Amino acid sequence: MSDITDNSEVANTAPDELPEYRSLRSDVWRQFRRHRGAMIGLVILVIIFLAVFLGPVLLPYDPFKNNVPDRNIGPTWKHPMGTDNLGRDVFARVLTGGRVSIAVGLAAMLFQVILGTAIGVVAGFFRRLDGVLMRLTDLFLSIPQLPLLLLVVVLFRDPITDRFGQNLGIFILVVFIIGITNWMQTARIVRGDVLAIKEEEFVLAARSIGTSGRKIVTRHILPNVLSPVTVAASLGVASAIITESALSFLGLGFPADFPTWGRLLFDAKDLITSQPARVIWPGAMISLTVLCVTFIGDGLRDALDPKLRSKG
Amino acid sequence: MLRYIIRRSLVAIPTLIVISFILFFIMDQAPGDPTSNVPLTVPAEVRERMREAQGFNDPFILQWLKWCRLMFINEPINLFESLTGTCFGSCESRDRIISWSSRSPALDTIYERLPQTLWVLGLGTLFGTLIAIPVGIMSAYKQYSLFDNVGTFISMIGFSMPVFFTGLLAIVVFSVKLKWFPSFYDTTHDVQFTSWSSIWIQIKQLVMPVSILTLFQASSLARFTRASALDNLNQEYVRTARSKGLSESKVINVHVMRNSLIPVVTLLALTIPGVIGGAIITETVFRINGIGQLLITSIRNGDVPMVQTITFFSAFLVVLFNLIADALYGLLDPRIRYE
Numbered sequence: 001m002s003d004i005t006d007n008s009e010v011a012n013t014a015p016d017e018l019p020e021y022r023s024l025r026s027d028v029w030r031q032f033r034r035h036r037g038a039m040i041g042l043v044i045l046v047i048i049f050l051a052v053f054l055g056p057v058l059l060p061y062d063p064f065k066n067n068v069p070d071r072n073i074g075p076t077w078k079h080p081m082g083t084d085n086l087g088r089d090v091f092a093r094v095l096t097g098g099r100v101s102i103a104v105g106l107a108a109m110l111f112q113v114i115l116g117t118a119i120g121v122v123a124g125f126f127r128r129l130d131g132v133l134m135r136l137t138d139l140f141l142s143i144p145q146l147p148l149l150l151l152v153v154v155l156f157r158d159p160i161t162d163r164f165g166q167n168l169g170i171f172i173l174v175v176f177i178i179g180i181t182n183w184m185q186t187a188r189i190v191r192g193d194v195l196a197i198k199e200e201e202f203v204l205a206a207r208s209i210g211t212s213g214r215k216i217v218t219r220h221i222l223p224n225v226l227s228p229v230t231v232a233a234s235l236g237v238a239s240a241i242i243t244e245s246a247l248s249f250l251g252l253g254f255p256a257d258f259p260t261w262g263r264l265l266f267d268a269k270d271l272i273t274s275q276p277a278r279v280i281w282p283g284a285m286i287s288l289t290v291l292c293v294t295f296i297g298d299g300l301r302d303a304l305d306p307k308l309r310s311k312g
Numbered sequence: 313m314l315r316y317i318i319r320r321s322l323v324a325i326p327t328l329i330v331i332s333f334i335l336f337f338i339m340d341q342a343p344g345d346p347t348s349n350v351p352l353t354v355p356a357e358v359r360e361r362m363r364e365a366q367g368f369n370d371p372f373i374l375q376w377l378k379w380c381r382l383m384f385i386n387e388p389i390n391l392f393e394s395l396t397g398t399c400f401g402s403c404e405s406r407d408r409i410i411s412w413s414s415r416s417p418a419l420d421t422i423y424e425r426l427p428q429t430l431w432v433l434g435l436g437t438l439f440g441t442l443i444a445i446p447v448g449i450m451s452a453y454k455q456y457s458l459f460d461n462v463g464t465f466i467s468m469i470g471f472s473m474p475v476f477f478t479g480l481l482a483i484v485v486f487s488v489k490l491k492w493f494p495s496f497y498d499t500t501h502d503v504q505f506t507s508w509s510s511i512w513i514q515i516k517q518l519v520m521p522v523s524i525l526t527l528f529q530a531s532s533l534a535r536f537t538r539a540s541a542l543d544n545l546n547q548e549y550v551r552t553a554r555s556k557g558l559s560e561s562k563v564i565n566v567h568v569m570r571n572s573l574i575p576v577v578t579l580l581a582l583t584i585p586g587v588i589g590g591a592i593i594t595e596t597v598f599r600i601n602g603i604g605q606l607l608i609t610s611i612r613n614g615d616v617p618m619v620q621t622i623t624f625f626s627a628f629l630v631v632l633f634n635l636i637a638d639a640l641y642g643l644l645d646p647r648i649r650y651e
Binding site: 155252268279284 | 327330331334335338339469472473474476477480481483484489495582588589592596597607608611612619622623631
């Protein structure tokens, strides 16, 4: 559709003053850059990513190795966040913990977005399945998430860790259960959009030249629901990080010697009177990451909204 | 309207039955055992007979149907009796859902724990809503003003900081450093509404948990109210209201407010499941022995009937509040007619 309007503009202007070609992606990026909060969020998030994934490699401390003589040191140049009650460098542990928290956030987001989009597209495209799938969505919306999450983790921890090993097993379990209890919003949004897009003339045109149903979905419908899905995805990362931290905070997430941000908070909360700073570091990292992701989501929402973009 | 509510309630019943089935199915995989608290000196065959007597060896479907009978028939009758002080038939010997760890009816323990949860969650949600709605509408009315920018930023932060972090932060600052408030909630404190000092203790221990929940609730609601009010401020009917000479306060407080609240009501009802999750976290942070803490300890102890009852109870609340939201929707928006 955009090709047609572009061509007509070209036809109306003299050849020597051709308008600069603007792709959708560059338009979105142009609009995104105007959102100051989103840009700051993006920069900080990139820094957090780099710190978390490169930091533990560069730091001279092993986040897992006890060094009891150096325990409970306050912040110094050598240990910028001090050491914990077993002498491990807190900074190194916070960075290592971030790897897991962010990995869980991204993996759970991918899972829920794929599942939600698939169910939304199927419900919107095939009228016969619509009723059943939407009742299913309503049913999942009525299930209280955190209690179910706690229940499933406790019940299935042992069989799954036996199968996949301690850390990977919990990772799979946590990602699966966060994903399975969070796909409903995406599915609802996608279904609504698909229902509207299905009636558009370009879908009719595609159908009239004999395009198969599968091609219509992948070529014509999916690209058009991409923007709401992107926004839902960014919010999904934020909520998945919080949920994982909450789980670890309750002592039901990853095992004790395996740092994640929530786990570090859980370990620090009993030492709150003697070492209050240890509560603050991991908590601040969770909040900062979620804040950045939320701002980016806001920026994306504005940038992907064609009504706002045309003004820019 | 009444017909709509009745029809919706009838749809809610199968939903609840399916949810109870799913929960039961998940719990059935649990390694928990009702005889795990029985002393080890009891021989294995006696143990087996105890399991048999409690119906633990019955097929899954039968166990579920028995549970449904207890949950949907016996417990409501029992609640009605204890509220009205009446007694129908064999009210003393009626079967009830029994907790494995306390050996007493699960719902009695829940009724015991409920007031603490309601105090904290109810006040948090109430204050959060009372703050969020005016702030959100004011933010939208003065879009991009200093008030709007500061308000939006604070709500972004409040929304991003998880309750378990803000709670611990509040404990560090106000209990450990400043020593203003107690760091945990003393549930044994019996509030005497005739004595000021007793009320004061209750207020002091409620301040921190309630303000933490208020901050969280207000942040997400204010963001949403602002967006909803912005949509409405650009509508034609606002221009009409202004052009016929209505005062600005009337335009905002009557016309814009009422229309902006429609989606907010839905969101409020949809956050109730989140609030139950919030109860678990808040009660862990401030050591309140409410429903959330009961759920955590029951999960750790493998107390299957208790966990089933609490999770089902929260699912029931979710369904109930969805119903209430739909009914309110019709009251707030006369364009919606349920026929």
